[in-house]
Amino acid sequence: MEITAVLIASILIVCVYLWFRRSDGMYPPQPPGSLPFLGHMFTLEEDPRPQFKKWHKELGDIFSFKVTGTLLIVLNGYDLIKDVLVKRANDFSDRAPFFVDKLLGLEHKGITFSSGQAWKEQRSVAISILRSFGMGKNVLNQIIQEEITHFIGLIKDLKGHPTDMRINTNMAMGNITCTLMFGQRFDYSDATFQRLMGHFYEFLRGFNKSEAVHYFPCLAKLPGDIFEAKRVTKVAHAILDIIANKLIKNMKCETNVESECNNFVMAYLAERDKRLRDGQATTMDEENLAKIVFDLLLAGSDTTASALLWCMLYAINFPEVQEKIFQEIENEIGLERAPTFHDRTKLVYLNAFIAEVTRLASVVAHSFSHLCSADTIVNGYKIPKDSIVIPNLDSIMYDKKIWGDDVMSLKPERFINQEGKLQIPEQLIPFGIGRRVCIGEGLASTAIFLMLATLFQKFKLLPEDIHSPPPIKYIYSTDVSPIRFEVCFIDRLGN
Numbered sequence: 001m002e003i004t005a006v007l008i009a010s011i012l013i014v015c016v017y018l019w020f021r022r023s024d025g026m027y028p029p030q031p032p033g034s035l036p037f038l039g040h041m042f043t044l045e046e047d048p049r050p051q052f053k054k055w056h057k058e059l060g061d062i063f064s065f066k067v068t069g070t071l072l073i074v075l076n077g078y079d080l081i082k083d084v085l086v087k088r089a090n091d092f093s094d095r096a097p098f099f100v101d102k103l104l105g106l107e108h109k110g111i112t113f114s115s116g117q118a119w120k121e122q123r124s125v126a127i128s129i130l131r132s133f134g135m136g137k138n139v140l141n142q143i144i145q146e147e148i149t150h151f152i153g154l155i156k157d158l159k160g161h162p163t164d165m166r167i168n169t170n171m172a173m174g175n176i177t178c179t180l181m182f183g184q185r186f187d188y189s190d191a192t193f194q195r196l197m198g199h200f201y202e203f204l205r206g207f208n209k210s211e212a213v214h215y216f217p218c219l220a221k222l223p224g225d226i227f228e229a230k231r232v233t234k235v236a237h238a239i240l241d242i243i244a245n246k247l248i249k250n251m252k253c254e255t256n257v258e259s260e261c262n263n264f265v266m267a268y269l270a271e272r273d274k275r276l277r278d279g280q281a282t283t284m285d286e287e288n289l290a291k292i293v294f295d296l297l298l299a300g301s302d303t304t305a306s307a308l309l310w311c312m313l314y315a316i317n318f319p320e321v322q323e324k325i326f327q328e329i330e331n332e333i334g335l336e337r338a339p340t341f342h343d344r345t346k347l348v349y350l351n352a353f354i355a356e357v358t359r360l361a362s363v364v365a366h367s368f369s370h371l372c373s374a375d376t377i378v379n380g381y382k383i384p385k386d387s388i389v390i391p392n393l394d395s396i397m398y399d400k401k402i403w404g405d406d407v408m409s410l411k412p413e414r415f416i417n418q419e420g421k422l423q424i425p426e427q428l429i430p431f432g433i434g435r436r437v438c439i440g441e442g443l444a445s446t447a448i449f450l451m452l453a454t455l456f457q458k459f460k461l462l463p464e465d466i467h468s469p470p471p472i473k474y475i476y477s478t479d480v481s482p483i484r485f486e487v488c489f490i491d492r493l494g495n
């Protein structure tokens with residue numbers, strides 16, 4: 001009798017536990033600490049990476065938390081992320097409108113924060129223009145090569161002195177996108193370029209602080225500016241003003257017909273005019289154009305610069321890996337001519353190193369959040385319309401089931417197969433997956449490859465003190481960048 005009572009009590013306890021674990025009835029399980037109205041707002045840490053890792057372990061591949069009235073769902077593991085973003089793309093390809101866009105009257109404009117038909121048209125036009133730059137005369141490669149020449153010049157001027165390369169790398173990456181957009185590169189000392197880059201820096205710095213406003217837009221109306229939403233909006237306005245009223249406007253007056261196809265702005269305007277002439281219904285207009293330029297500069301410069309800085313940081317921490325990369329470059333290309341995009345297949349070890357650092361750095365650790373556009377079910381849990389979905393790319397990058405027990409070690413060899421060829425598993429998705437996959441992947445990959453091939457060919461990268469290289473640690477912000485560190489570029493030819 002006693003045993004039966006204990007058994008029944010145990011079953012009841014388990015049922016109650018499971019019920020609370022699957023909090024809100026059928027919603028994905030939630031961590032404790034939710035407060036009425038505020039939800040988990042005060043449980044969230046400034047750096048959510050370790051917290052998401054812990055919750056993933058405790059709650060499973062899908063878990064949720066609440067910030068004020070908004071339900072956020074975190075997806076973990078390659079299979080689930082692929083299932084939701086690829087196979088269930090119809091329900092999971094929208095974005096929550098960005099409060100800055102709303103405040104500036106630019107909701108539904110551009111690519112990154114727009115949704116539906118407008119997003120589809122802007123995205124597909126942007127992709128087809130960017131693709132066209134990679135064909136024929138290969139405008140993209142020419143632009144990247146030219147920027148590298150200036151970047152190398154800047155490094156030579158450092159004469160081996162230890163330097164924090166963050167700003168220089170951001171400027172180089174920003175300039176590649178600017179050249180693509182406007183058909184001309186800026187001198188690093190150009191006042192407009194410096195203002196633009198400075199504003200982007202400020203925008204990204206304020207972006208994290210203002211995130212709460214994204215989930216609870218009323219906060220923007222509070223007196224003062226505790227969440228910095230007003231400041232961030234003002235900076236975004238200043239950036240758009242430079243893009244639309246200075247750069248695009250000047251181009252329309254100055255650009256001649258021959259150079260039209262060599263830059264994004266003129267290619268976009270030509271396509272818009274064609275659609276209008278043909279009587280096609282189109283969302284293409286100058287507000288969208290300015291917002292797309294903003295989106296590409298915002299999404300592209302900092303992330304690509306961070307990826308490059310990670311490669312530099314790993315190179316100075318692992319001199320034997322750096323030496324192997326140099327040996328490969330010397331054997332396959334030599335030291336006389338500059339590496340080109342056609343050398344890509346020859347430099348297997350360098351590509352494997354880039355893939356491995358990309359995995360370990362996990363630069364866009366939580367991808368960009370998606371918006372669920374219909375009530376639906378995932379893994380048996382209810383996902384209500386308008387929940388925010390966060391694909392936790394960290395959970396793939398550090399998954400021992402995919403990469404093995406040495407998942408946290410730098411091991412470029414894991415991407416080289418027995419025939420000595422590069423082999424990238426489908427699970428390596430630093431640029432996301434599905435309909436929203438990064439549109440700058442080609443640009444970023446080409447820029448990173450050419451930049452590193454040239455840097456390692458010409459310079460030995462060293463820490464200031466070879467006995468104590470800077471630690472491999474990150475700063476969590478809009479992207480995951482390495483901590484500030486200094487590097488010395490020692491000219492291999494002694495020039």
Ligand code: HEM
Binds near residue numbers: 438
């Ligand atoms: C190493 C560099 C980069 C990384 C790791 C990266 C990663 C990503 C990721 C994870 C996403 C989100 C995908 C999703 O929503 O599911 C994304 C979106 C995006 N990226 Fe990148 N990116 C990089 C460079 C670039 C560059 C160079 C550009 C453009 C010049 C760019 C433009 C964009 C845009 C516009 C989106 C939004 C796409 C949309 O909403 O449809 N990115 N990127």
